Amino acid sequence: MFNTSMRTKLRGLAVGLITLASTSLSLGAYATGTEFAGCMEETAGFAVQCTANDVRIAGVASNPDGTPKLQILDDGCAYQGDTVEFTATFDIETTSKERHDVGIYFVTDGDPNKDGAVSGQCSISTLPFQPSPPWLDLDGIDDPLPGTNTPSGVQDECGDISKPDFNPLSPTFTLTATCVDPDNDGQLNIPYCTSWRQSGANELCVNPSDAFPGSPSKCKCDDTFNIPIAVPPAELLVSKSVNPTTLVEPGGNATFTVTVTNVGIDPNNNVTLNTLSDSIYGDITTSGHDGILSTTCSVPQVIPADDRNVGGVDTYTCQFTTNILGNAGDVETDIVTASGIDDNGNSLSGEDTAQVTLIDSLPSISLDKTANPTSMLEPGGLVTFSVVINNTSPASSDPVTITSLVDNIHGNLNGQGDCVIPQLINVGASYSCSFQVNVVGNAGDSETDTITALGADDEGNPVSASDSATVAILNAPSSIEVIKTASPLVIDEPGGSVTYTYTINNTSSVDAVTIDVADDDKLGSINGQGSCQLPQVITPSGSYTCTITTYVAGNGNTSVTNVVSVSGLDDDGEVVSGFDDATVNIQNTPPAATLVKTATQVIATYQVSVSNDSDAESLTITQLADDMFGDITVVAGNIQSTTCSVPQVIQPATQAGDSYSCEFTAIVTSSPHVNNVTATVVDDDGSQAIMPSDTATVSFD
Incomplete structure (x- = not known):
């Protein structure tokens, strides 16, 4: 028995396994969520019997038009195990x-x-508890855990159900399920269990893993629950023939040929054939029992998937010989059943029949039909069917005349290929002919043709025989070619505009491809850049081209290489990819420079001389000023140096010292430059000062 401690440990284990689950569930805006954990016993912590039927999933709800409320979000079940x-x-x-x-x-x-x-592993969900309606909350916010001190006012978040007003309730689930069909009804099987608690026994439920049964019987399980999603049968194609098809009483030996072909549509799945049995002779892999004289059959046999063995052997063929005894008119119908398991663990089987008829000493024929090739890449092509009709009548019988040769798919064969009817065949002789037809289909398809020959001997005793041949259509691998070019290929530093052209060629012979990813390692996704738009559907041998113009920069004598990677899917869901690069060289540009020399300023030296032109008295120079440079006795502004100073006494003209000379240097910034120097001169009698002046001009280029 499980106890509370064990349940806690198991619940912790289940939470630890959440990452292994692959199912998601959506219950709308008020859903309490979904946990991916252990199934009911792991979550509850005790063994369950699930004998009650209080709550169940009645099935998929229906739309007003009667169709199920169901939407497949991918390509559905392509094969068992998908x-x-x-x-x-x-x-x-x-x-x-x-x-x-x-x-x-x-x-x-x-x-x-x-x-x-x-x-095992499950997704666990509860019903929403609000709003009401459509959902129902019987617990409210006053639902303490029995036997504990849980405070009142805690919201129980797991939804409830009652009738009639809340029955049924219709939540919506989003699930990812393994495509299995153990009951072989052609529909998806996904087992479920429901659990519940009764009033007074309910615990506080705030997480989906809290929603376990109130007792071992408070649950309902359905291991055969179906969803109306088609699941293709997992099968082997078995072809059984026998030679001869008739024996003259009391009988004789007959050799049965059994061919098993892996025609499953899973492109990556081998099948291991592990049993071969006959409805009359039992295990046909051993001899010495039930009339089996010899056998070439053995197991196990690995039969490759068609798509993984293009051009190779994807069938297993063997023969066994038996001794058939009986009276005229007896018919022995044998059913050979082959079974095995694929790489995903799915069981596969198939069967076919062959008949042997015991007759009086009457005419008989056998017919062998073969196909060449027995498999080809989609969408198919010419197949040569060969027919051999043997007159297997006893030696005492008459020749037979074949008056009808009909293929169940290609009709009357008279006039097709080199087949001509009627044909007279002597005892022990045979007639052979062949014809060519187109066999077409998608990957995983197969065509089984049965030819029937009818005729009679000279006495009008009828003869007939038939045989089948199967041609399987294999997946044709798809491919793309990516071409990237740049124009121009050479630009001057530091860079310039370059136009990249992207061309994607569908080099597949059959399938269209859908390109949805194209990434440039320098420009990122090219979708939406320039004229490039994705996704693009490209038919076989077709192409798609677009361009992007961008600025490419770099130093001289370097290069920039862009690589584009392209991927997508073909019609069969197979990945196709390709890449290419383009290089732009950046060439060096020789240096160039220009020098212009211009005189913008000069330093001019000005000489100033003031003379006393009077014979009467000496004069005093009190000020020396330039109209451009100001006071020339001080270094300031544009004046760089000076020997001038005031006051200066100048003697009368008749005496030595009748003049004063000095010089100053100044910055000249314009050409021509004209400036005027004025001296302020006074005598010692208080006469009005005189102001002699002079100008000088400086020019430079």
């Missing part, structure tokens, strides 16, 4: 007045334990 993502609305029903904390468990691990959602 995965499918879908959204569906389910009707949850109760047979009771009210039930609390409804838990919904869906299997996420493919049910390896074969007990549905009782053990």
Whole structure:
């Protein structure tokens, strides 16, 4: 028995396994969420019997037009063992007045334990608890955990159900499920369990993993629950023929030829053939029992998937010989069944029949039909079917005349290829002919043709025989070619505009490809840049071209290389990819320079001389000023140096010292430059001062 401590440990283990789950669930804006954890026993912490039927999933809800509320979000189930993502609305029903904390468990691990959602890995969800309607909350915010001191006022967040007003409830789930069909009804099987608690026994439920059964029986499980999503049968193509098809009583030896072909549409799955049995002779891989005289059949045999063995052997053929005894008119019908398992662990089987008829000493024929080739790449092509009709009549019989030769698909063969009817065939002789036809289809398709020959001997005793040949259509691998060019290929430093041209060629012979990713390692995704738009569907042998103009920069004698990587899918969902690069060289530009010399200023030296032109008295120079440079006795402004100073006494003209001379240097910034120097001169009698002046001009180029 499980105890509370064990349940806590198991719940911790289940939470630790959340990352292994592959199922998601959506219940709308008020959903309490989904946990990916252990199934019901791991979550509850005790063994369950699930004998009650209080809450169940009635099935997928219906739209007003009667169609199921179901949407497949990917390409559906392509083969058993594939995965499918879908959204569906389910009707949850109760047979009771009210039930609390409804838990919904869906299997996420493919049910390896074969007990549905009782053990293993599950997605666990609850019903929303608000708004009401459409949802129901029977617990409110005053639902303490029994036997604890949980305070009141805690919201129980796991939805409830009651009838009639809240029955059924219809949540919507988004699931990713493994494509399995153990009941072989052609529909997706996804086991589930529901759990609930009754009033007074309900615990506080705030997480989906809190929604476990109130007791071992308070749950309902359905291991055979179906979703209306088609799951293709996992099968082997078995062809059985026998030679001869008739034996003259009391009988004789007959050799059965068995061919098993892996025609599953999973492109990456081998099949291991592990049993070959006959409805009459039992195990045909051993001799010495049930009339089996000899056999070439043996198991196990690995049969490669068609797409992984293009041009190779994807069939297994063997023969066994038996001794058939009986009376005239007896017909022995044998069914050979082949079974095996693929790389994903899915079981596959197939069967075919062959008949041997015991007759009086009457005419008989056998017919062997072969196809060349027995497999070809999609979409198909010419196949040569060869027919051999043998007159297997006893030696005492008459020749037979074949009057009809008909293929169940290609009709009357008279006049097709080199086949001509009627044909007279002597005892022990044969007639052979062949014809060519086009066999077309998609990857995974196969065409089985059966030819029937009819005729009679000279007495009018009828003869007939038939045989089949199968041609399988294999997936043709797809490919693309990426070409990237740059124009111009050479630019001057420091850079310039370059136009990159991207061309994607679909080099596939059959499938169109959809290109949805194209990344340039310098420019990023090219989608939306220049004229480039993705996705693009490119037909076989077609192409798509676009351009991007951008600025490319760099130093001289360097280069810039861009690599574009392109990927997408073909019609069969196979990935195609390619890449190419383009290089732009940046060439060096020789240096160039110009020098202009211009005189913008000069330093001029000015000489100033003031003379006393009077014979009467001496004069005093009190001021020396320039109209451009100001006081020339001080170094200031543009005056760089000076020997001039005041006051200066000048003697009368008749005496020595009758003049004063000095010089100053100044910065001249314009040409021509004219400036005027004025001296202020006074005598010693208080006469009005005189102001002699003179100008000088400086010019420079």
